Amino acid sequence: MAILVAAFELVGEVGYAGLTVEGIANRAGCGKQTIYRWWPSKAHVLLEALAVKADLYVTNADHGSYTDDVRAFLGDTFRLSRQQRVVDILRFLMAEAQINEEFGELFRSAFLQRRRDALQVVLDRARTRGDLPPRPAASTILDIVFGTLWYRLLATRQPTGDDLVEDLTATLTQAAQPRADIAIDMGDQQ
Amino acid sequence: MAILVAAFELVGEVGYAGLTVEGIANRAGCGKQTIYRWWPSKAHVLLEALAVKADLYVTNADHGSYTDDVRAFLGDTFRLSRQQRVVDILRFLMAEAQINEEFGELFRSAFLQRRRDALQVVLDRARTRGDLPPRPAASTILDIVFGTLWYRLLATRQPTGDDLVEDLTATLTQAAQPRADIAIDMGDQQ
Amino acid sequence: MAILVAAFELVGEVGYAGLTVEGIANRAGCGKQTIYRWWPSKAHVLLEALAVKADLYVTNADHGSYTDDVRAFLGDTFRLSRQQRVVDILRFLMAEAQINEEFGELFRSAFLQRRRDALQVVLDRARTRGDLPPRPAASTILDIVFGTLWYRLLATRQPTGDDLVEDLTATLTQAAQPRADIAIDMGDQQ
Amino acid sequence: MAILVAAFELVGEVGYAGLTVEGIANRAGCGKQTIYRWWPSKAHVLLEALAVKADLYVTNADHGSYTDDVRAFLGDTFRLSRQQRVVDILRFLMAEAQINEEFGELFRSAFLQRRRDALQVVLDRARTRGDLPPRPAASTILDIVFGTLWYRLLATRQPTGDDLVEDLTATLTQAAQPRADIAIDMGDQQ
DNA sequence: AGCTAAACGAGACGGTACGTCCTGTCTTCGT
DNA sequence: ACGAAGACAGGACGTACCGTCTCGTTTAGCT
Numbered sequence: 001m002a003i004l005v006a007a008f009e010l011v012g013e014v015g016y017a018g019l020t021v022e023g024i025a026n027r028a029g030c031g032k033q034t035i036y037r038w039w040p041s042k043a044h045v046l047l048e049a050l051a052v053k054a055d056l057y058v059t060n061a062d063h064g065s066y067t068d069d070v071r072a073f074l075g076d077t078f079r080l081s082r083q084q085r086v087v088d089i090l091r092f093l094m095a096e097a098q099i100n101e102e103f104g105e106l107f108r109s110a111f112l113q114r115r116r117d118a119l120q121v122v123l124d125r126a127r128t129r130g131d132l133p134p135r136p137a138a139s140t141i142l143d144i145v146f147g148t149l150w151y152r153l154l155a156t157r158q159p160t161g162d163d164l165v166e167d168l169t170a171t172l173t174q175a176a177q178p179r180a181d182i183a184i185d186m187g188d189q190q
Numbered sequence: 191m192a193i194l195v196a197a198f199e200l201v202g203e204v205g206y207a208g209l210t211v212e213g214i215a216n217r218a219g220c221g222k223q224t225i226y227r228w229w230p231s232k233a234h235v236l237l238e239a240l241a242v243k244a245d246l247y248v249t250n251a252d253h254g255s256y257t258d259d260v261r262a263f264l265g266d267t268f269r270l271s272r273q274q275r276v277v278d279i280l281r282f283l284m285a286e287a288q289i290n291e292e293f294g295e296l297f298r299s300a301f302l303q304r305r306r307d308a309l310q311v312v313l314d315r316a317r318t319r320g321d322l323p324p325r326p327a328a329s330t331i332l333d334i335v336f337g338t339l340w341y342r343l344l345a346t347r348q349p350t351g352d353d354l355v356e357d358l359t360a361t362l363t364q365a366a367q368p369r370a371d372i373a374i375d376m377g378d379q380q
Numbered sequence: 381m382a383i384l385v386a387a388f389e390l391v392g393e394v395g396y397a398g399l400t401v402e403g404i405a406n407r408a409g410c411g412k413q414t415i416y417r418w419w420p421s422k423a424h425v426l427l428e429a430l431a432v433k434a435d436l437y438v439t440n441a442d443h444g445s446y447t448d449d450v451r452a453f454l455g456d457t458f459r460l461s462r463q464q465r466v467v468d469i470l471r472f473l474m475a476e477a478q479i480n481e482e483f484g485e486l487f488r489s490a491f492l493q494r495r496r497d498a499l500q501v502v503l504d505r506a507r508t509r510g511d512l513p514p515r516p517a518a519s520t521i522l523d524i525v526f527g528t529l530w531y532r533l534l535a536t537r538q539p540t541g542d543d544l545v546e547d548l549t550a551t552l553t554q555a556a557q558p559r560a561d562i563a564i565d566m567g568d569q570q
Numbered sequence: 571m572a573i574l575v576a577a578f579e580l581v582g583e584v585g586y587a588g589l590t591v592e593g594i595a596n597r598a599g600c601g602k603q604t605i606y607r608w609w610p611s612k613a614h615v616l617l618e619a620l621a622v623k624a625d626l627y628v629t630n631a632d633h634g635s636y637t638d639d640v641r642a643f644l645g646d647t648f649r650l651s652r653q654q655r656v657v658d659i660l661r662f663l664m665a666e667a668q669i670n671e672e673f674g675e676l677f678r679s680a681f682l683q684r685r686r687d688a689l690q691v692v693l694d695r696a697r698t699r700g701d702l703p704p705r706p707a708a709s710t711i712l713d714i715v716f717g718t719l720w721y722r723l724l725a726t727r728q729p730t731g732d733d734l735v736e737d738l739t740a741t742l743t744q745a746a747q748p749r750a751d752i753a754i755d756m757g758d759q760q
Numbered sequence: 761a762g763c764t765a766a767a768c769g770a771g772a773c774g775g776t777a778c779g780t781c782c783t784g785t786c787t788t789c790g791t
Numbered sequence: 792a793c794g795a796a797g798a799c800a801g802g803a804c805g806t807a808c809c810g811t812c813t814c815g816t817t818t819a820g821c822t
Contacts, residue, residue: 095288098284135360143338150345155336212777224800478662478724520718527720528713530724530725532713551741590783
């Protein structure tokens with residue numbers, strides 16, 4: 001859809017504050033009414049544009065162990081956050097979600113919750129498999145993983161590199177492996 | 191300052207989207223120019239109003255051990271986040287920081303970084319004392335703590351209760367208990 | 381157009397200094413942008429409102445002689461200037477024309493010059509007919525007629541009565557009738 | 571006074587619309603309050619600046635005959651109107667007089683009426699001397715002279731040259747030459 | 761092939777807030 | 792004590808978008 005492409009491109013050029021429905025319509029060569037007919041706000045357009053333009057797919061395939069599952073999930077997730085345009089849009093949508101309550105609910109249920117659900121599958125599998133550490137609680141793990149990711153996007157703007165993946169994976173899985181080899185692994189990891 | 195009080199009250203009544211410089215001026219009984227003379231945007235007003243109205247003090251006093259220090263810091267921090275008005279303003283400021291690059295830089299340096307610095311003091315003391323676990327890395331700890339907090343504020347809107355404090359404390363400090371030799375290796379890694 | 385009516389009425393109530401685009405918009409029940417879309421300033425609105433609301437028609441029909449033509453033209457013109465609302469607007473527009481160069485050019489070409497042209501027709505006809513006095517020059521006649529009118533509007537604020545019409549008519553036409561009956565006419569005239 | 575000089579210079583640089591009390595204060599190196607202490611508005615400042623900066627003197631000395639007196643008066647007056655800065659300020663003041671009723675009264679009584687009075691002296695002398703034409707009436711003569719002058723300043727913006735002086739002088743005095751008996755009747759008429 | 765009707769581009773509209781400018785008053789501070 | 796400096800409440804400016812609302816004009820799909 002030309003409108004989604006226009007929104008996706010424009011937000012990269014003028015930022016979220018500079019993005020207007022009028023601007024999207026002009027770029028897309030359509031009337032404003034056509035946009036309002038299908039989306040209630042520019043944030044909704046952007047949310048759909050993100051889904052169309054960006055491959056947001058993150059696997060939660062079984063890698064045999066909880067540790068490997070988590071490492072793979074984090075790697076996939078954090079890899080996505082290296083596409084600057086995508087990251088910017090995610091930041092803008094999270095911002096809008098704070099300001100516009102109606103959009104916030106949509107964003108949480110249609111986007112954020114889906115991410116949590118994907119990781120939840122990994123945790124459920126680990127519990128079934130029996131290698132889920134007793135601590136932290138599953139909901140805390142979800143908060144830590146996505147919290148750390150979002151915090152880097154929103155607050156520190158640091159790149160989310162492989163070292164963080166390893167560090168997080170180790171932190172979340174160490175209690176399951178209270179053995180001496182931890183210290184040995186450490187050298188390589190950093 | 192009447193302007194800060196007005197902004198603080200108004201944002202609670204009409205939300206951030208409904209907050210206008212004109213509205214603040216009317217409530218404060220001043221002209222718009224007086225606001226623009228001192229702050230470049232409503233977000234800047236709110237940031238200062240937060241500092242004036244809300245007691246954002248979080249201690250990082252020495253409680254004798256890394257575990258107790260972390261528990262106390264998290265308890266203080268999360269307690270703050272039970273003041274709904276304060277939480278809302280924090281959410282709005284974080285949102286604005288995504289949209290307005292200039293404000294974003296101020297918010298990160300004048301607010302977010304100060305919070306990190308406070309926790310960093312606790313970590314530094316633990317390293318000196320010798321009870322800092324080898325993992326995760328100090329910067330990762332900061333990301334996890336504040337990431338989890340902000341994620342709950344922005345994304346899940348769950349209350350930040352004592353159980354989460356305990357769970358996080360345990361996760362961040364558990365590696366220190368099992369075996370003392372891990373700590374010995376840590377010096378290189380950080 | 382509701383905007384023109386609103387402007388015409390408002391200027392009578394609050395004067396030109398008190399007239400604002402915002403006020404016109406409120407009275408007309410429209411947005412400010414709608415006014416700015418069609419007129420560059422409140423003066424332009426008023427100029428058009430004048431044309432719509434006031435019947436500015438002045439005849440220059442042939443009355444058989446230069447003297448009668450001039451008397452008729454002056455009578456028509458001065459009669460107009462007894463509508464106070466119209467006079468006020470004319471004064472305000474002439475004032476604005478001094479202050480705003482761009483409006484000044486419009487006012488001169490679209491209003492003042494048209495008045496001159498109408499009288500010029502009378503003079504041309506007299507020249508063809510052969511009863512135009514040799515003096516004063518045509519352009520001086522125009523200056524005298526409109527100068528006197530405008531001076532009364534702007535400076536003395538005296539009513540422009542029939543006596544002035546007669547006096548001016550006589551002054552401008554006397555050279556064509558260098559006869560004794562002038563003295564006889566004088567008595568009636570004052 | 572530095573304020574008057576500043577106002578006189580500034581109005582030539584930025585026009586009347588661009589002239590502000592603040593600007594005058596800055597240029598004059600004084601505070602705004604000092605200006606408001608002595609003059610109620612920028613127009614009042616300008617009116618006084620005009621009197622100080624421009625030599626507005628017009629003679630009404632006795633040249634022996636009504637015709638010569640009128641010619642001299644017109645010549646003096648019109649000569650003044652070749653100083654562009656002075657003309658501009660006169661135009662602006664006349665404009666302000668239309669818009670600001672309070673200033674209008676001052677301008678009429680303190681400036682316009684004084685000009686009329688000066689010419690009235692010439693007319694009174696002519697009546698005494700006996701060479702005042704019966705027509706037009708004295709007040710009409712005043713209207714014609716100043717009306718024509720102001721009309722050229724405000725409306726046509728034509729230069730006021732010597733030819734106009736001659737044309738006007740002739741028009742206003744011609745009736746006096748043809749026949750002396752006209753003057754005899756005049757006494758009643760005025 | 762012609763007809764109907766939905767969706768479209770275009771853009772004017774009533775409205776809100778913006779950030780700037782200037783007003784005329786009031787306060788501070790240095791000489 | 793005076794006056795420059797400038798903060799202040801107030802209010803209009805002209806602009807930018809908002810979301811709504813006609814307008815004709817395509818563009819189908821259905822007769």
